[in-house]
Amino acid sequence: MAILQKTHYASLTDAIEELRKEGYEHDFNQHGEYLECKKLEKKFNPENFTIVQTHRFEGMSSTGDNSVLYAIEADDGTKGMLVDAYGVYADSLSPEMIEKFRVQYK
Template sequence: MQTYDTLVEALDDLNKKGYTHDFNLANDCLICHKPLLQLRPEQFHIVDVFRFEGMSNPDDNSILYAIESTDGQKGTLVSAYGVYADEVSNEMMAKLKIE
């Protein structure tokens, strides 16, 4: 399993590996604005997850998801640990749950 020291290092390496789409979390899907894509939970799987913890500020904590769609589109989703406080569907929450 690959490890990274920083979020920027991870994003740069994943981009080089083809994870070029920048996904954002919506209520019931992931959205990429360029190119315009919407992925519902059944249309993607999580390839890998990386956690980053701020050294001095807990607000700097984040999770990076490496995502691939069922049709081969690759991208990343960066989310704060508090993502589950946002309004997302139960299906999306279950998909992004980290054990």
């Protein structure tokens, strides 16, 4: 279960820029059973990656602007990010993926 860290970034853009500097250079896409890195043409099952940071961002004008940024490390050393609007994809995820992305609030 991922632990949501207190957001210390002014914006989602700032967080992405800082994480890229820390080596989280790839973009992940969430699918029902796995994460995909299209650039590397790789797929990662839930047991093959770890969510190392999570940051929540709330939109100023609408709850539809809410999102979570995940910093992810795969067991092969691939580091990247996934931006997820709250719960948008939950209906299409496997139980293993839902559990992996479940966020525990501090």
